[in-house]
Amino acid sequence: MAVRRYSRQRELIYQTVRASSAHPTAEMVYAALKPDHPNLSLGTVYRNLHLLAREGKLRQLPFPVERFDGMVAPHSHFCCRVCGQVSDVAGAYDPELDRAARALGHQVDRHEVVYYGLCARCRAGG
Amino acid sequence: MAVRRYSRQRELIYQTVRASSAHPTAEMVYAALKPDHPNLSLGTVYRNLHLLAREGKLRQLPFPVERFDGMVAPHSHFCCRVCGQVSDVAGAYDPELDRAARALGHQVDRHEVVYYGLCARCRAGG
DNA sequence: ATTTCTGCAAATAATTTGCAGCGTT
DNA sequence: AACGCTGCAAATTATTTGCAGAAAT
Numbered sequence: 001m002a003v004r005r006y007s008r009q010r011e012l013i014y015q016t017v018r019a020s021s022a023h024p025t026a027e028m029v030y031a032a033l034k035p036d037h038p039n040l041s042l043g044t045v046y047r048n049l050h051l052l053a054r055e056g057k058l059r060q061l062p063f064p065v066e067r068f069d070g071m072v073a074p075h076s077h078f079c080c081r082v083c084g085q086v087s088d089v090a091g092a093y094d095p096e097l098d099r100a101a102r103a104l105g106h107q108v109d110r111h112e113v114v115y116y117g118l119c120a121r122c123r124a125g126g
Numbered sequence: 127m128a129v130r131r132y133s134r135q136r137e138l139i140y141q142t143v144r145a146s147s148a149h150p151t152a153e154m155v156y157a158a159l160k161p162d163h164p165n166l167s168l169g170t171v172y173r174n175l176h177l178l179a180r181e182g183k184l185r186q187l188p189f190p191v192e193r194f195d196g197m198v199a200p201h202s203h204f205c206c207r208v209c210g211q212v213s214d215v216a217g218a219y220d221p222e223l224d225r226a227a228r229a230l231g232h233q234v235d236r237h238e239v240v241y242y243g244l245c246a247r248c249r250a251g252g
Numbered sequence: 253a254t255t256t257c258t259g260c261a262a263a264t265a266a267t268t269t270g271c272a273g274c275g276t277t
Numbered sequence: 278a279a280c281g282c283t284g285c286a287a288a289t290t291a292t293t294t295g296c297a298g299a300a301a302t
Contacts, residue, residue: 005256005301041259046292062188062240078227081235089227097239101204101215105246113223114188114238120231131276131281167284172267
């Protein structure tokens, strides 16, 4: 696991996440690719999503079923309690937020902000 | 499922989470209670944790393995990438944070802030 | 040639659920 | 008596892993 080699599958997985605005799960990425790439395997999707996240090319989001985001620039996420969809919320990274954690002696690599509630669409529709 | 009735198990589960500072998982709560309550079942622990969270008596935290917090008052959490422990970070609920999500038409019930990094103890020890 | 990466399938981990009987009201 | 809650165990879902062969360098 020292040198990274090119792989078609990894490239496809990466592009799929980047092209999606759904903050897809591993299953969603798999389902999107499977039709055109019938021998892609789910294990490969998991392995590459985690690898890409470790490398900082994708961002892994804190949900009970893991989700990934191709937009690495700082922003937060909203999760609707009705439809379950995850959507972006603009917002610069606020280093001020980290102050309280640093004050406790922790080294903060990053933080995640997640909003929960009823999304605009479900509000209108229901 | 209309009327709520008292149950010894629920009470024990609730008190266990409240008394803990570990932000315990279902397994942790189960392990803590099992010795003194040998016929407690894990399913009951899961059911009651979720029920208590729905009622607002506990707070469910956004980690891949679900964790619960008996301290309902606003504060955030730090998760150490080495030891995996979750600890409290003081901090009032900042309604300003919700502004961006509201601007998109979402109804925000609450938000969670989670810090990731190296905790004070692991910094010292490693 | 070497070593990473893949597909497959089985293993593991986490959570949920059906059901018969117990406990609370 | 009515019905919510429990224990048990099986089912489901999510994720990880071992391995033999294919692909990249």
